[in-house]
Amino acid sequence: MAAEQQQAGGSVWTRPQRPRREQPALSREQIVAAAMELLDAEGIDALSMRKLGTRLNAGATSMYSHVANKDELIELVVDEVYGEIATQDPAEASDWRTEVTTVAQSLRQAFLRHPWIASVLGQVGMSSLGPNLLRLSEQMIGALETAGFSLAEAERGMNTVSSYVVGLASTEAAWLTVLARSGQSQQEWVDAFWPAALQAVQAFPRLSRLYAAQSEGFDVDSNRVDSFSDGLECILDGLEARLRRAAE
Amino acid sequence: MAAEQQQAGGSVWTRPQRPRREQPALSREQIVAAAMELLDAEGIDALSMRKLGTRLNAGATSMYSHVANKDELIELVVDEVYGEIATQDPAEASDWRTEVTTVAQSLRQAFLRHPWIASVLGQVGMSSLGPNLLRLSEQMIGALETAGFSLAEAERGMNTVSSYVVGLASTEAAWLTVLARSGQSQQEWVDAFWPAALQAVQAFPRLSRLYAAQSEGFDVDSNRVDSFSDGLECILDGLEARLRRAAE
DNA sequence: ACGCCCTTGCGCACACTGTGCGGAGCGCCG
DNA sequence: CGGCGCTCCGCACAGTGTGCGCAAGGGCGT
Structure with a gap:
């Protein structure tokens, strides 16, 4: 963290490099875009307000001025996906x-x-x-x-x-x-799961036939x-x- | 908590009422059934291992002997729903x-x-x-x-x-x-949301016609x-x- | 009959979450 | 130039899933 900076200097200049009002530094669009990146890269479990904040060089709760909720944020990102079409x-x-x-x-x-x-x-x-x-x-x-x-x-x-x-x-x-x-790779995963699937299915004749037919690649x-x-x-x-x- | 009990008595009798091996006291079926009740009653956000534990007169992590994950538990409950059919x-x-x-x-x-x-x-x-x-x-x-x-x-x-x-x-x-x-009740919710929906839709002619037609009850x-x-x-x-x- | 082991439940603890609150810095308006 | 308001942030709180190790018994070997 920036702990040593706070210890070295006074509280006056601790974060002078924060460019306060030159530009809002955080906008709805930026937040949504960053959330989309994070989601695409690491999936839904990785989306936390803290991680999103650090990715934007901002604090954890800094997004709440632009977005009401995490839920609202997600709604926005979802509509952004629709916007790609x-x-x-x-x-x-x-x-x-x-x-x-x-x-x-x-x-x-x-x-x-x-x-x-x-x-x-x-x-x-x-x-x-x-x-x-x-x-x-x-x-x-x-x-x-x-x-x-x-x-x-x-x-x-x-x-x-x-x-x-x-x-x-x-x-x-x-x-x-x-x-x-x-x-795993797709092939690895299929290979690993196929025996279990075959066994789970063996009580059902039609599903067994189906899976067997699909086995021959x-x-x-x-x-x-x-x-x-x-x-x-x-x-x-x-x-x-x-x-x-x-x-x- | 049960802190005063521990202070009052020795650690010997603090939980003598726990019926250790008379019966396993916790089974996969019970856990799944309780989870289903909790989900039906209070929805997905209310399902936590702690709440589920208290509902079963058990500790928070006592279910992990019968169920690997929260995810596995959810898979079991989902299949239980399919089982109703x-x-x-x-x-x-x-x-x-x-x-x-x-x-x-x-x-x-x-x-x-x-x-x-x-x-x-x-x-x-x-x-x-x-x-x-x-x-x-x-x-x-x-x-x-x-x-x-x-x-x-x-x-x-x-x-x-x-x-x-x-x-x-x-x-x-x-x-x-x-x-x-x-x-809210369904009617209240619709009444509250309808103006916003009408306004959101007004840029789209067909959706506007559709919503207007649906307005007349x-x-x-x-x-x-x-x-x-x-x-x-x-x-x-x-x-x-x-x-x-x-x-x- | 006695003592040991092994299963099973659970308390504690850790890392982490979303978010309310109060304060701080800065631009703008009067 | 002084006050207001808008952003941003640190702190704190309540709550989460779950790994770890301990304790309490039942079942078994001797």
Whole structure:
């Protein structure tokens, strides 16, 4: 610490180098950005106000002038994640399916870029009403409404799609978090866990067959993205069906 | 504390009432059950090992003989929640759609009975491989496979449905948690938040129309269950479509 | 029958958390 | 130039998960 400085000098100059009002030295944006870095680098457990403070060359409680709570801070960071997703230019009006698919894929990838978000969504919920989330909602509802759905139908469709994306991406992200915490490579982790999984599953015939089939190697990652796209298209098929049904 | 007892008596009798080996006095099941009670009653923030200990007339660290971690404890409680869902008797082989729907609805209701689960799923993931979760997976895959899907298709279908259920129920449960923490009634909370929501949304035309339409009252709860069932049927429609497509 | 060991529960302690409070430095307005 | 207010920070408090070592008995070897 700076203990020796305090002992050497008087209390007058102990921290003269603190550049008080040249610029506020701490801003909401900086805090949110630093929190995002910390979360991406070390995960949710490493985010403490003290660590965030030191990373900003500030005290532990200095952020409370700009942010009410740790919870509010987290809400802000979450919306920042949503902010990474660009809304499409409405000029290039493409197929509604590709438009919805684009948003969904971007959302998934944003979640996988910031896996800590899974551990946080259950506390913050989608209820935070941050501007970026609202923007995404507006776009998706817009795509569905111009496709021919009523406004209420469009909202339900959006809820269905986004629930699917959030649910699946959360599971994936949680898995990534566990993986990261274990410190092993993906292959190591799978190898280590596979026997236990096989044994846990052996009382269930279909799961056993499934796991056995998956044993004879296949690419885990590519299967995952296929699986995501497949489920998404399944939902879109369901939506398209009711669109056609309404048109007749 | 029991300080005066120690001062008054010798250290010999300070805790003679502890019934050492008459019965183990603490079991995994008891611990999990008590944790569930505590979680249901006071939510995730109230679950600490100390509180759990006092509730079991035990010390704070006495559970660590039966449970490795707090995390492991939470995994156990989560699987206990899945355990509340009964698997259907395979004898009465009904329509695959109603079978899947039954599981999905039960899952949703279990989540809403224990809203704290939302804040926990992102840390534990579905990756815990607890026996009850496996049982549910087996049933759902079974329903899909006997309906005519291949094993791999059945797994993907299950993933799609369960991701949807988990995602949506998590959002709802998170909302319930926020509501409970606020201490207000649902109506009070909505009334208090509505102006802010309207203002946040006013930059987005479609969301504004949507919220305005929802302002002229309708039953929030019934709309929610309708919305859930609607999205679920949408997914099932999509699945059924590929079943028919494969049959041709 | 007696003494030893080994399991099991628990008190203590440590490092760490979020955050309320009061004070201190600085810029700005009157 | 004096007072006000906004930021920033050190301190302190209550509370957390959990590692460590001790104590108390039941079960077993002799």
